[in-house]
Amino acid sequence: MTDVDSGSQAIVLVLFTALVTVTLMMCVMAGPDRDDLTNFYTGYRSLTPLKNGLAIAGDYISAATVLSTTGIIALAGYDGYVLAVSTALSLVLLMFLMAEPLRNAGEFTMGDVLARNMPGRAVRIAACVVTLAATLPFLVVQLSGAGSLLTFILDMPHGAGARTACIVIVGCLMIIYAALGGMRGTALLQMIKIVILLGTSVVVAALVLNRFDWSPGELVRAAQQGSGTGPAFLQQGLQLGTSVGDRLDFIGLQITVVLGVACLPHITMRLYSAQDVPAVRRSMSWAVGTVTTFCLLVIVVGTGAAALVGSRSILAADPHGRTSVLMLSQALGGAHASAGATILYSAVAGMVFITLLSSVAGMTLAAASSLAHDLFAHAARRGRAEPRTEMTVAAWTCVAVGTVAITLATLVQNWDVGVLTTLAICIGASAVAPALTYSLFWRGFTRTGLLATLYGGASCALVLMVFSEAVSGTPSAVFPNADFHWFPMQSTGLVSIPFGYLAGWLGSRLDHRRHAADSRASRRLYDESEARLLAAAE
Template identity: 40%
Template sequence: MNGANTAINLGVFGIFVLITLYIVYRAGSRNVTKSDYYAAGGGFTGAQNGIALSGDFLSAASFLGISGAIAVNGYDGFLYSIGWVVAWLIGLMLIAERLRNTGRYTMGDVMAFRMRERPVRAAAANATLVISLFYMIAQMAGAGGLMALLLDVHSKVGQAAIIAVVGIIMVLYVLVGGMKGTTWVQIIKAGFLILSVLLLTIFLIGKFGFDLSTMLERATQKSPLGDAVLSPGVKYGASDLSKIDFLSLALALLFGTASLPHVLMRFYTVPNAREARRSVVWATCMVATFYLCTLVLGFGAMALVGTDEITSAPGGENSAAPLLAFHIGGAVLLGIVAAVAFATILAVVAGLTLTASASFAHDVYASVIKHGEADPRSEVRVARLTAIVVGVLAIIGGIAANGQNVAFLVALAFAIAASANLPTLLYSLFWKRFNTTGTLWSIYGGLSLCIVLIAFSPAISGSPSSVFPSADFAWFPLSNPGIVSIPLSFLAGYLGTIFSKKPADPHKQSEMEVRALTGIGSGLR
């Protein structure tokens, strides 16, 4: 990295930030109503929203974390990608159409449709805020590692300052642009990201005479694990416990995607359910293309850069893709790839911040505090103030988690989403008897159980790769709690409904069923 031209690196993504801030400003100037701010007025097509969905979903965990996981762990690192691609089928078949037909702005609209509104909306908002914060912390940690690599910043204080700057820019996107501006940033970012990984993949294979076998052979030579990186078991096959840990991770990735608040909120930006389905198809194609490229990039980084150089660089595993770009094309290509990665982080975190702030303003402030009689302007103002608070919390969490593999950190957010949201959504959409008590038991039971298990897992303490490696209070053996928390959340929702003496409102249930299937009355208002 000593030969890298820092001015080029900073200049490339500085230009990107300025251009996208201008686009956000222009798009945000047309935010007239709260529908514009929360859901862009439902004015995007399925193709546009699908590209934006992929831009919202393909985060630093995908570009930096998975490339690094493959570069260090080989085959097992790619298992993240498989789970995330397959997961979109659940969104396509079960969630997208019914969610778009039933809700307006947030996930709480669906959960509270036929329940007691105030407690359910408060629960949905709490879950959204926690999930968004976990996800944002991973992105901020990725930003710290990326910028530390570019600027050769090894001190924790310097990396903390970098994370703070990223957080400030991200909050600006949300404050100025709302959903319209954020969507256009995600569309632009997705286009740049897919184009960059495709070109980088082609350049990389060309380095080995377009012979993948030669690249893989070189990779095994540069890895201390040797030929084992080409087979499953390096990370998740060492023991029966590690195999269970992988199964838990797979469940979190599979079910978490269809219950992430910032992904679900994007279905409200299209005019009808047909466009919502098209969004998922477009997003799936974009995501699948991207992950196929990361497989090549991960092994390419192992072959050209080497595992030792990757793990010793600022940012650790997250440095694999930028280091690979530097080895292929020098400082200029590094600057371009870093700009794309930086844009990825900004766009994803902006979407998360918007989702968290919208959920608090719409579900808590407008519906719970103001009893549904909030002035639209004051509601948007509260959303913007919430965005600032969420941004500050994400900066603090990102500083604490700096150095962790971002794909691993994001997997924890997926486990929380799958535990708190998915059972409640599926029960609300498909089980007639489901009631308010079941909803609250499912949300709070899944949320609290998952957080407790994470707090006392090896992810937080008890191992060299933990967030707090010097401490050891881990009594739960699995790094990802999905295999325990997801089924128990379904069970909690079922038991809460069965034991409750207050049945669901049959009229509201019938209305929701008709609306979910036909789209009658689903226009944004």
């Protein structure tokens, strides 16, 4: 980033400050009253379907999705296209399979859904642990990425001090958004983000196509040349390899993405703030439409990055290609110091910045809500906490979660921690998805089954991930110099998703045998609440 003059940096800085000021003001103004729990967790369910849908899409398209997907498309071509399709499909699957019963069953958090037929502290604690296990890695990877991205954008020296400062600033902002804004405040932030994101992507994609005279064929041909891989750019295999095991790994990764991403707690949490079932359906339609549009745009943008920037420059800046959007906007700007180039670069930088801020704020809020609602109000106080106390606790847990995330992100900032994204998605697919599908659709599901699914699925994903190729043993791993891997894949879903489902089924069978009374009780509770689950009847 040597060719960005100080003028455009000043504009970028002014833009960042303006974005932060405006969103902070709106967030605080929309924030909840001091002692109103429903308002904090769901915003009174007062958002229209369009707004709620945009907020869901905003939460769904995290900074990791925007930057990594563009990077993978730019570097690996076809594999990135498949990833874009699976990203869009994950939300579609959430809509078709779970959105409506989830809205009826849930109140504030995932713990509410899971504990409705199986009261007890163990369930609440497990729900909270899995929520944290799924959101914290995501949070850490994005915060530590924020450090290097912001130093890149502002062209600061790549020292550890500058990156740490960026991480702390973004982290503090995220805590403020989550603690003061609550669900409604962060919803506004997500809406602003998705509008900016879509607008900028449309412009960038149009400029890319315009550069190639609106001919997709020319674009693809240039991308094949720019990537330096030729026809392989349009075939599966550049990302993970083409051997039998690598292809299996690729299939596993895509299935994990499809099942896992949309189940993550910060996304399902948005569903509870829909007014009723038709509203949640319309919200999801808007969200799916927005996300699909974005995925189509990201394909054009990523291919454009391969064509106009070239894989050599992208790889030199970041091995995962996360800076490819920014480099593309510079390449599109053409002549330095021209007004158009500066405006385009600032807009894309602002888009990256607000995307980073809003995704970390949404995840902090989800983790903090689970801590306050599941762990404090239901597990520690057994559901007898004052709403006012719970609100205060929720605000402070935002601070706590944020502080922990900032600390971890600072500690790992020199490592290549992109694997944490995969870990979060794997936990989503192998613990959260089985627990939710069983809990919503299987009346024979019992407490032991639920605990086995949550703990078993999550720990299976975690253990396999630690001993996978992505952590050690390969040049691109987190610890390239150590080798303690025995699981020959980059993602764990192919093993850990069946394991999660099997654990839930075996646990429930065990309960039928050993604790017949308990298992009958949870079956009766399921039947009694079925009218509410399916029809929202009280």
